[in-house]
Amino acid sequence: MVEALIKQFFSHNKVGLAKLITLIENDALESEEIIHRIYPKMRNSPRIGFTGPPGIGKSTLLEKVILELRKRNKTVAVVGVDPTSPFTGGAILGDRIRMSKVYLDDGVFIRSMASRGSLGGIAEKTKSVS
Known part of the structure; x- marks a missing residue:
């Protein structure tokens, strides 16, 4: 497999x-x-991190960076770390909704990961996945 x-x-x-x-x-x-x-x-492969408090414009900035990279014919993968749902244990948000100009692009992959209680806005497996 x-x-x-x-x-x-x-x-x-x-x-x-x-x-x-x-x-x-x-x-x-x-x-x-x-x-x-x-x-x-x-x-x-370059890795870029975006962090900050809610509502600061991370998704907006990220979308602009993705659009610029796609203009250069680069493929992009986004791993968004979201708060964990107390009910399902999974990610709550889903940044792809806020990045409407890029989420359907074949050259862009967006995946949310739940923080699973990790502090500092980074899920335990973020480094391994990136």
Whole structure:
């Protein structure tokens, strides 16, 4: 299963990427293998972090950065860390709704991750997923 998902990932298949993230986020047995197989090929990919209080304009700024990168024909993946729902344990928000100009773009992948109680606005698995 992991082999097929990794092939999908390198073929820019968003479903495969989403499933790999879920495995890593849930600390599946395969998560270390996934990271070790993908990281060497991705380590030169730039990572940009946006943080700040609610309503400050993070999603607006992020959307503008994505639009600029897409003009340069770059693909973009966004991992948004959201507060955790006390009912489901999952992410509450979903920044893709606030980034209406880019969320349907085939070259953009947006995924929300629940903070799962981690402090400082970063989910425990954010680094592994990015």
